[in-house]
Amino acid sequence: MHKILFLLFFISLSAVAQKEMTSAEATALKAKVKTRANATTTVLSEFTQYKHLDFLSDDIVSQGKLAFKVPNLVKWEYTKPFAYSVLFKNETLFINDDGNKSNMDVGSNKIFKQLNQLITASIRGDMFDDNEFNIKYFKINDSSLVYFLPKDEQFSKFIKAFHLSFNANGDVTEVKMIEPSDDYTQIKFTDRIVNKNLPDAVFTH
Amino acid sequence: MRFLLTSLCFFLLIGCASYPVQNGFEPENGSLRETSNPYFANTEKDYVYKAKIDAFNKSFGGIFIVKKLGEAHHRIAFTTEIGNTIFDFTFEGNDFKVNRILKELDKKVLINILKRDFKALIQEQSRVKNSFTSDKNTILQTDILSKKHYFYYADRQLHKIARVDRNKEKVEFNFTQIEEQFAKEIEIAHHNFKLHIALKALK
Numbered sequence: 444m445h446k447i448l449f450l451l452f453f454i455s456l457s458a459v460a461q462k463e464m465t466s467a468e469a470t471a472l473k474a475k476v477k478t479r480a481n482a483t484t485t486v487l488s489e490f491t492q493y494k495h496l497d498f499l500s501d502d503i504v505s506q507g508k509l510a511f512k513v514p515n516l517v518k519w520e521y522t523k524p525f526a527y528s529v530l531f532k533n534e535t536l537f538i539n540d541d542g543n544k545s546n547m548d549v550g551s552n553k554i555f556k557q558l559n560q561l562i563t564a565s566i567r568g569d570m571f572d573d574n575e576f577n578i579k580y581f582k583i584n585d586s587s588l589v590y591f592l593p594k595d596e597q598f599s600k601f602i603k604a605f606h607l608s609f610n611a612n613g614d615v616t617e618v619k620m621i622e623p624s625d626d627y628t629q630i631k632f633t634d635r636i637v638n639k640n641l642p643d644a645v646f647t648h
Numbered sequence: 649m650r651f652l653l654t655s656l657c658f659f660l661l662i663g664c665a666s667y668p669v670q671n672g673f674e675p676e677n678g679s680l681r682e683t684s685n686p687y688f689a690n691t692e693k694d695y696v697y698k699a700k701i702d703a704f705n706k707s708f709g710g711i712f713i714v715k716k717l718g719e720a721h722h723r724i725a726f727t728t729e730i731g732n733t734i735f736d737f738t739f740e741g742n743d744f745k746v747n748r749i750l751k752e753l754d755k756k757v758l759i760n761i762l763k764r765d766f767k768a769l770i771q772e773q774s775r776v777k778n779s780f781t782s783d784k785n786t787i788l789q790t791d792i793l794s795k796k797h798y799f800y801y802a803d804r805q806l807h808k809i810a811r812v813d814r815n816k817e818k819v820e821f822n823f824t825q826i827e828e829q830f831a832k833e834i835e836i837a838h839h840n841f842k843l844h845i846a847l848k849a850l851k
Contacts, residue, residue, distance in 0.1 A: 494731040498715050498723045499694045503850070505729070519730070524850045525698045527709065527729050540700065540709040600751075601732060620731065624748060628731030 461588065464580035472580060472587050473571050475613040480565075486511040488635040492521075496626045509632065516646045517559055530648055531559050537648040544648060557598065561591070561605060565615045570607075585611040599623070667798065667812045668780050673787055678779025683788045683799045685806055686829040688770045691716045697834070697847035699726065704842050710734060712847050714770065722770045723747075739767060761843070765836055768792050768809055769821060816840075825849075 464472065487510055494503040507521035507528075520528040530537040537546045564570035571578060576591040591605040600623060608617035614635060621627045668675070688695055699712040713725045718740075725736040736747040744763055774790040774797075781787070788799045792811075800808035809821040818840050825832035836845040 492731065494711070494727065496713065496725060498717060499713065500692070500715075501694055503694075503696055503711065503713070503731075521729060525729075529729075538709075543700070543707065543709075545707060622733055624733070624736075626733065 461581050461583050464582050464587070468582065469580040472589075472609065472613070476565065476570075476609065479613040482638075484513050484638050485641045486635060486637055487639060487641065488632045491631050491633070493629040493631075494627075495629065497624075502629075510641060510645050511563065512641050512646065515563055517563055518646055530646060532646060532648075539648065546648075557593075557602070561607075561618075565607060576605075586616070665815065667796070667810075667815050667817070668778075668787075668789075670815065671782060673780035673782045676779045676781045676786075678776065678786070678788070680776055680779065680786075680788060682773040683771075683776060683790050683797075685770070685772050685799070685809075687806070687823060687826075687831045687834075688714050688716055688722060689772050689829070691718065693830075695830075696850045698850055700846045700848075702842065702844040711850075712845075716770075720772070724766050724770070735762070737763070737766065739770060764793055764795070764811075765819065765821075765845075768797055768811060768819075769834070769836070 487508065490507055490509055492505045492507075494505075496503075505521050505525070506523040507519065510516075510518045510520070515531065517531045518528060519530075526539075526541045528539045530539075535546055538544065561570055564572075570591075571589075575595070576593055579590040579592075581588040581590070587609040589607050589609070591607065593599045593602060593604075602620050603623045603625075604621045606617075606619040606621065607615055608619075610616050614637075615632060617629065617631050619627055619629045667673075693716075695714040697712040699710050701708055701710070709729065711727045711729060711731075713723075713727070715723045717723055721738075721740045723736070723738050726734045728734060733748055733750075735749040735753060738745040738747055744767075746759060749759065771792055774792055776788045776790055778789040779786070780789070784802050786801045786804075788801070790797050790799065796812045798810045798812060799806060800810070805826060807823050807826075810817045811819040816839075819836065819838050822835040822837070823831035823833075824835075830849070832849040834845075834847040836843075836847075838844065
């Protein structure tokens with residue numbers, strides 16, 4: 444009985460921990476992210492990705508680096524446990540799969556592009572697009588969690604929802620992409636460096 | 649002229665000869681009643697591979713995942729590197745279910761090819777119809793989804809499966825870098841059309 448009470452206590456605590464924002468708070472978050480974004484020209488960040496499939500015993504963990512440069516140069520580079528990078532440049536997706544270079548992919552382009560737009564937009568601060576997404580705002584202590592539910596029916600068959608976490612400064616700390624099956628990919632950003640001079644060579648294929 | 653005719657006959661004979669004859673297999677009264685494939689047999693293990701697929705002059709990568717969920721029950725999924733599911737199948741006994749497949753790939757012909765390949769890849773046991781030997785290999789012939797398959801063992805270790813149709817090898821599965829019943833590298837090569845899958849274990 445004690446155990447159940449203890450459990451209930453924790454469930455209610457966690458329910459308290461994530462609270463929906465008032466519209467004033469949501470507006471303030473949007474403004475904060477936008478201000479932050481306007482002052483950002485480059486971002487370098489490490490990331491750790493957790494692919495969760497319900498039927499697996501463990502999440503599949505991979506690591507890498509993200510580089511961003513205004514207006515829309517983005518490079519995702521996985522370094523562990525495999526070498527793989529994706530570069531978005533001039534509306535094209537360049538893939539380097541352990542030395543095998545190509546600029547095509549199977550069907551995932553649209554998703555990657557959307558996700559990329561979302562990340563780029565979140566860095567730039569204009570991601571809160573009510574035409575594209577149903578958006579819900581939550582606060583957890585001094586950080587924020589925003590749900591983006593794609594309105595496009597075709598797209599929502601790929602990704603049911605994006606959950607983006609922001610720290611108190613308005614930086615993206617985590618992206619979670621949830622598939623219709625509830626399996627998800629969670630990407631956590633660490634060691635973020637802003638406005639360091641990034642030569643174009645970083646963004647070559 | 650006679651030589652030509654003889655050669656022609658010889659080639660025709662060889663051409664029509666059965667797969668075991670073409671490959672010089674010696675029939676054997678083997679004691680093994682079932683084929684065995686240990687490479688996806690551990691329910692405790694997540695089998696995760698980096699995949700490189702060359703299909704019809706296009707090349708792409710992804711993550712190939714196999715999980716044994718119970719007796720003759722496997723789940724096989726393929727995702728992009730970033731984690732979006734391309735396809736997700738369940739094999740349970742004789743049943744096959746598509747849990748999910750990208751709309752662009754949702755073609756019956758393609759799904760049937762993948763179903764046949766993956767069924768042969770994961771089938772742990774299958775009734776032996778004939779046994780052979782060749783060099784240091786023991787070769788067991790069985791049927792999987794009504795197609796002839798030859799399982800090659802060297803030192804009792806499975807290293808190749810060949811699917812044979814009309815006496816010709818149509819698909820070969822090669823298992824290499826084997827450590828404690830875990831094949832770290834697997835190749836699935838189709839010979840009658842351009843489809844090649846190379847798998848490399850992530851851990």
